[in-house]
Amino acid sequence: MDDMEDYSIYGGVFDVANQNMTASKHFFQFRREEIMLYAVGDPHNVDLLNLMDLDNSQFLFMAYVLLLQRFPESLAYHRWEKAGKLPKTIFQKQVLRTILRSHEFSLNSIKVYNNYTNSCKDDMTISGQESSYKNLDNYQKMWIYKFYQRLPVKFRLLIKKIMGYDMI
Amino acid sequence: MKVYIDISSLMSVSFITGIQRVVREVIIRMLLEKDFVIILLNYDDKNEVFQIVNNEKFTLFFRDDIDTAIDALTSELCLIDDIPSGAVFFDIDSVWMSILKRSYLLPKLKENGVRIAVQIYDIIPITQPQYCHQSTVFGFINYLSSNLKYADIIMVSTQSTLTAINDLTDRLKINRINGVVVPLGSDFKKTDEQIEQIDEEVAFIAKKKKYILMVGTIEPRKNHKLLLDAYDNYLIDKEINIIIAGRIGWNVNEFEKRLQAHSKFNKSIFHINGANDATIDYLYRNAFLVAFPTYNEGFGLPIIEAFERGTPVVASDIDVLKEVGGDFCQYFDPDNPKALADLILENYENEQIYYQRKRRISDYEPFTWDQSTQLMIDALNSLYDEKRIVTDN
Numbered sequence: 001m002d003d004m005e006d007y008s009i010y011g012g013v014f015d016v017a018n019q020n021m022t023a024s025k026h027f028f029q030f031r032r033e034e035i036m037l038y039a040v041g042d043p044h045n046v047d048l049l050n051l052m053d054l055d056n057s058q059f060l061f062m063a064y065v066l067l068l069q070r071f072p073e074s075l076a077y078h079r080w081e082k083a084g085k086l087p088k089t090i091f092q093k094q095v096l097r098t099i100l101r102s103h104e105f106s107l108n109s110i111k112v113y114n115n116y117t118n119s120c121k122d123d124m125t126i127s128g129q130e131s132s133y134k135n136l137d138n139y140q141k142m143w144i145y146k147f148y149q150r151l152p153v154k155f156r157l158l159i160k161k162i163m164g165y166d167m168i
Numbered sequence: 169m170k171v172y173i174d175i176s177s178l179m180s181v182s183f184i185t186g187i188q189r190v191v192r193e194v195i196i197r198m199l200l201e202k203d204f205v206i207i208l209l210n211y212d213d214k215n216e217v218f219q220i221v222n223n224e225k226f227t228l229f230f231r232d233d234i235d236t237a238i239d240a241l242t243s244e245l246c247l248i249d250d251i252p253s254g255a256v257f258f259d260i261d262s263v264w265m266s267i268l269k270r271s272y273l274l275p276k277l278k279e280n281g282v283r284i285a286v287q288i289y290d291i292i293p294i295t296q297p298q299y300c301h302q303s304t305v306f307g308f309i310n311y312l313s314s315n316l317k318y319a320d321i322i323m324v325s326t327q328s329t330l331t332a333i334n335d336l337t338d339r340l341k342i343n344r345i346n347g348v349v350v351p352l353g354s355d356f357k358k359t360d361e362q363i364e365q366i367d368e369e370v371a372f373i374a375k376k377k378k379y380i381l382m383v384g385t386i387e388p389r390k391n392h393k394l395l396l397d398a399y400d401n402y403l404i405d406k407e408i409n410i411i412i413a414g415r416i417g418w419n420v421n422e423f424e425k426r427l428q429a430h431s432k433f434n435k436s437i438f439h440i441n442g443a444n445d446a447t448i449d450y451l452y453r454n455a456f457l458v459a460f461p462t463y464n465e466g467f468g469l470p471i472i473e474a475f476e477r478g479t480p481v482v483a484s485d486i487d488v489l490k491e492v493g494g495d496f497c498q499y500f501d502p503d504n505p506k507a508l509a510d511l512i513l514e515n516y517e518n519e520q521i522y523y524q525r526k527r528r529i530s531d532y533e534p535f536t537w538d539q540s541t542q543l544m545i546d547a548l549n550s551l552y553d554e555k556r557i558v559t560d561n
Binding site: 007009010012013014016017020021024026028029030034035038039040041042043044065069070071108109 | 213214215216267268269271272293294295296297298302303305306309310312313314316317336339340342
């Protein structure tokens with residue numbers, strides 16, 4: 001991770017927001033550390049080593065935020081709560097495996113590096129689904145998209161299957 | 169001067185309200201500025217590159233409703249590093265939820281010699297985070313912190329917001345950033361009025377009785393609850409209706425249930441969802457009063473929109489609304505339903521005073537989008553003014 005000193009302002013702004021939140025008798029589901037972690041690095045290329053030392057609940061939160069670009073929904077919290085007491089390494093491996101194999105992850109363009117939970121060296125870098133559609137330039141994509149939108153649903157599904165699910 | 173503007177959020181939404189309206193109105197006018205070369209950018213996160221938007225087609229769609237937003241996209245691409253030294257990057261859109269987080273983008277731009285300008289609408293996610301979705305607060309902390317660290321100039325729509333930002337920088341013991349107050353315009357796009365039809369069903373409801381109007385997304389911060397409390401406790405036996413115009417937003421399940429279960433729902437209390445601009449315009453023009461019991465705002469556009477149509481406003485006694493509404497508004501404590509009801513009844517029971525207030529509103533001179541845009545252009549030009557004072561510390 002880069003020098004955290006450069007990111008102190010992110011922590012400072014969080015502290016102010018957190019004080020105001022607490023004063024209103026509400027609580028954030030994230031902490032200062034998550035704000036600082038989020039401030040670091042390229043959003044498209046996530047270095048998993050930065051998450052390795054987090055506790056299980058922090059890890060779950062950051063894995064969702066960085067890899068799926070959203071907060072975990074309450075169902076996900078509930079689902080992982082039981083596993084939350086597992087040793088860190090096992091918990092992290094299970095969460096990452098689930099997220100990285102998910103359809104949702106396959107739709108985005110995020111690449112992960114240093115997947116320390118994966119024993120196979122070849123899989124140390126994983127990215128969202130590559131498809132033939134992704135290789136087209138933007139101009140071609142726009143025309144295909146406009147044409148696609150006018151098609152009946154069954155043709156759209158067929159095209160999705162052929163061109164890749166990240167088309168929409 | 170080359171000015172790069174990321175409009176990805178505007179390009180991706182299917183509705184125009186609040187910030188989208190500001191972005192649309194300002195850019196349409198900035199594109200006419202001869203001294204500026206405006207490059208509109210739409211971020212393609214799959215390919216990690218900006219797509220350049222065709223300026224003429226942007227205006228055709230957003231001003232004249234011709235074609236679609238996607239028709240304005242070109243095949244021309246722009247990487248972050250393509251934005252040249254000496255250019256200005258102007259963040260005016262609601263970008264805090266963008267995958268291209270500003271803690272990544274802004275230092276890169278700064279390193280390349282690009283100057284950074286930002287329009288900050290409010291800092292409510294920091295000052296009153298309980299009224300915002302937590303994911304918004306999370307993204308906003310990144311957005312605001314990055315701008316406090318890297319922006320060369322901050323534009324805000326009220327002095328109250330600038331004061332809040334300065335208070336924050338003082339608290340963080342960092343330098344204040346050069347800040348400029350740019351009040352927002354409120355003149356509606358003329359084509360809206362020409363093209364759109366007033367919803368007849370809504371017009372029918374509006375004609376039934378005098379009504380108190382509330383316009384805006386239903387969310388806890390807007391404090392719709394207070395108007396219902398005032399109605400239930402003090403106004404229920406009066407010949408007054410309540411019309412709430414706005415989509416259902418975040419965290420208002422309880423209020424929504426209360427509204428729909430109310431014995432007067434769809435009799436004296438109405439919820440209008442998805443009204444077009446012409447219908448909102450009609451509702452404003454014919455309202456007895458506009459009520460604005462909000463806990464906080466970046467600007468308080470409903471006040472101006474009501475004044476433009478000659479309708480008196482009763483609003484929360486908070487700094488930002490007092491700055492915008494001045495002595496044309498009447499103010500009440502947003503935690504006191506009786507205070508709101510008292511003001512409504514004062515107008516309801518005393519026609520002479522009510523019409524005096526209405527007449528006085530005709531003296532109100534609202535800011536126009538032309539004026540707002542000119543102030544923003546001046547602020548951007550100031551980045552190149554050698555005599556400029558960089559900070560006001």
